[in-house]
Amino acid sequence: MLSIFNVLIAVSPFDLEILFPLSEKIHAWCIQRIYQNNPDQIEIYLALLCGKRLPSGEIRDIFTQVGLVHLMVVSGAHLIFLEKMWLKLPHWPFKNIFISLSLVLYTLMAGLHPPVFRALISFFLHRFVKRFQLFWSSYWIIMLSGVLSLIFNPKWVSSISLQLSLLGAIGFVSSRYSKLFSCILCYMLLLPVLSQWTSLHPLTAGVNWIFYPLISITLFPLSVLSFIFPFCYHITSYFWLKLIQFLKLLQPFLEQIPFYIYPISGYWVWFYIALVFFISQGALVCLRKN
Numbered sequence: 001m002l003s004i005f006n007v008l009i010a011v012s013p014f015d016l017e018i019l020f021p022l023s024e025k026i027h028a029w030c031i032q033r034i035y036q037n038n039p040d041q042i043e044i045y046l047a048l049l050c051g052k053r054l055p056s057g058e059i060r061d062i063f064t065q066v067g068l069v070h071l072m073v074v075s076g077a078h079l080i081f082l083e084k085m086w087l088k089l090p091h092w093p094f095k096n097i098f099i100s101l102s103l104v105l106y107t108l109m110a111g112l113h114p115p116v117f118r119a120l121i122s123f124f125l126h127r128f129v130k131r132f133q134l135f136w137s138s139y140w141i142i143m144l145s146g147v148l149s150l151i152f153n154p155k156w157v158s159s160i161s162l163q164l165s166l167l168g169a170i171g172f173v174s175s176r177y178s179k180l181f182s183c184i185l186c187y188m189l190l191l192p193v194l195s196q197w198t199s200l201h202p203l204t205a206g207v208n209w210i211f212y213p214l215i216s217i218t219l220f221p222l223s224v225l226s227f228i229f230p231f232c233y234h235i236t237s238y239f240w241l242k243l244i245q246f247l248k249l250l251q252p253f254l255e256q257i258p259f260y261i262y263p264i265s266g267y268w269v270w271f272y273i274a275l276v277f278f279i280s281q282g283a284l285v286c287l288r289k290n
Contacts, residue, residue, distance in 0.1 A: 023108040027051065030109045030227075039226070039233035041240045047072045048223050051110030062244060065251045067187075067204025071215050074110040076119030076165050081220045082106055083123065100124075114149060114156045115165035121145040122169070138173040139281045142166060146273075163269045164190060167276065174280055183209040189276060192264045199257035207250065211243075219243065 030050035039045060043059060046052040051074035054060040063069040071077065086099045100123075107120045122145035129136050136144075146166045149156055156162050171186035187205040194200060219239060226232040264272050 019108070019112060023112045026105070026108045027111045033227070037230045037233055039230075040237035041244070044072065044240055045223055045227070048074070048078065048220065049109065049227055050074075051113050051116070059244060062247050062251055064198060065254055066207050066247050067200050067254070068207065068211060068215075068247070070164075070168070071212070073115075073161070074113050075115040075161070076122070076169060077216070078110075078220065079103055079106065079116055079119040079123065081216045082224065084216070085221045085224065100127075114153075114159040114162035117152075118145050118149045118162060118165050119169075121148050137281060137284055139170065139277055139284065142169045142173070143277050157267075157270075160193070160269075163273060164193060166273050167193065170273075170276055170280055179213075180206070180209045183212070191261050192272065193269055195261045195263040196265050201254040201257050203254055207254070211247075214243075 027050060031046060031052060034042060034045050034050065041059070043052075043054055043057075047054045054063070054069070054072050060069065060072070063072050082103060083099060086095075086102060089095065103120055103123060107116050110116050122141055125136075125141045125145055128134075129141065143166070146162065149162060167189045168186050171189045172182055174182070174185055183205040186208070187200065187202065191200060219236070222232065222236040222239065226236045
């Protein structure tokens, strides 16, 4: 596992370009495989497994309005879902290698999207820190994964998805003991950036609190299994349909946001991320001293 991490660390921004043609081929294979089986709610599988953007339409509008569209876009969350899914399997000698390679494959299959690539780097950094018993905080690992992502591909400095990934990760690790508080904090941290395009109702934090575990524990693993074993698509698509129908009932209650947030855009977002990082790291240091 560490050898894979060392290879990633040794790759320069120019060498990384070699990965893009490979990723394009694997990404195209992923799309072709799903189209061959042509399941119901096919756009969901294409988004979750292949990193294909949800097309404009009812499904995208529903997930956007209820604040769950981030689960329909390949991100670091999906890498975490996949890792937790494989960790539940019985132990065998090459289990860790299998998990690492599957996460690398998923990252390539998703088109090397900045958020999932950053999460992959974060995954290897966590293993690296644990292996050598380093005392790095989760905040430092998150920020270092962001820095390494930008070193590998400097063009990602303008990637909104990478910025949102960093903010979401900071919010997630800042509240390990309360999932509801984690969702509220992520909502607060992401809102100034997201308000450039959309307005999210505060109750979407509660929607995430309820449905994030449901999707991560059941629907995402079922979608992965359906990709491997296509006969499962009928069951998985049925559950996706029921979820969409339920979310559609919630949609009217989440249309109007009761306040206005001045948006942060452009390179100011990086200053905002740095500020959030230093405040979070400072708070962690103060808590440890007490």
